[in-house]
Structures are given as C-alpha cells and as structure tokens.
Amino acid sequence: MAYVVTLNCLGTKDRSCVEVCPVDCFYNIKKKEYNDKYARAPKGDDEGMLMINPDECIHCGACETECPVEAIFEDSGVPDNLKDFVALNAEQTTSLSDSELDAARCTSK
Ligand code: SF4
Numbered sequence: 834m835a836y837v838v839t840l841n842c843l844g845t846k847d848r849s850c851v852e853v854c855p856v857d858c859f860y861n862i863k864k865k866e867y868n869d870k871y872a873r874a875p876k877g878d879d880e881g882m883l884m885i886n887p888d889e890c891i892h893c894g895a896c897e898t899e900c901p902v903e904a905i906f907e908d909s910g911v912p913d914n915l916k917d918f919v920a921l922n923a924e925q926t927t928s929l930s931d932s933e934l935d936a937a938r939c940t941s942k
C-alpha cells in the first residue's frame with residue numbers, strides 16, 4: 834500500500850507534499866514527455882512531476898490533504914481515469930539506481 838501522485842501535479846509541482854513527508858519518498862521525475870502526453874504545460878522550466886516511491890512510502894496519509902490540486906491518492910482509491918499513474922509512480926522511482934535516487938529525491942531538510 835502506498836500513495837500515488839497523479840495528473841494535476843503536472844504544471845503545479847509546488848512541493849507542498851514534500852514539506853510533510855516524514856520519509857522523503859517523493860522524487861522529482863523531470864520529464865517533459867509527461868507534460869506533452871497529458872497536455873499540461875510545465876511550470877516555467879520545471880517539467881514533469883513528483884512521484885512517490887511505493888517501496889518507501891509508509892502510508893501515513895500526511896501528503897494527501899496538503900496537495901492544493903488534489904493530485905495525491907491512496908493507490909487503492911485512485912480514480913479510474915488516473916489509474917495509469919499507479920504503475921507510473923512505481924516504474925519511474927523503483928527503476929532508479931541509488932545515485933539517481935539521491936539526485937531526484939525531494940527533501941524539506
Ligand atoms: S503517505 Fe506519508 S510517507 Fe507516503 S508519500 Fe505521503 S507523506 Fe510520504
């Protein structure tokens with residue numbers, strides 16, 4: 834069980850979630866291909882979106898209410914039209930090497 838970042842983070846990406854995550858399991862997946870695929874303009878030069886590593890998320894729920902655009906859901910409660918993001922969060926974070934994880938990790942500290 835983990836939480837998942839979905840569509841509305843594209844173009845918003847304000848990192849409110851990062852401030853409350855106790856385990857720093859948000860990663861900056863800086864890929865314009867997602868802005869293009871979902872027709873969401875990047876926020877300035879901040880392309881792509883944040884994603885949650887499901888192997889690290891402790892399912893505390895703190896981030897869900899912090900997101901101003903309701904982009905975060907429990908994996909079991911993701912709306913049907915956003916279900917692709919469950920696999921996307923997992924694929925894009927668990928496939929990274931340790932050094933890539935360190936470079937992409939979002940931290941409030
Ligand atoms: S549910 Fe908790 S641990 Fe998981 S991403 Fe959100 S704040 Fe972090």
Ligand code: SF4
Pocket residue numbers: 838841842843845846847848849850851883899900901902903904905
């Ligand atoms: S709070 Fe929401 S929009 Fe902001 S970075 Fe986190 S998931 Fe993206």
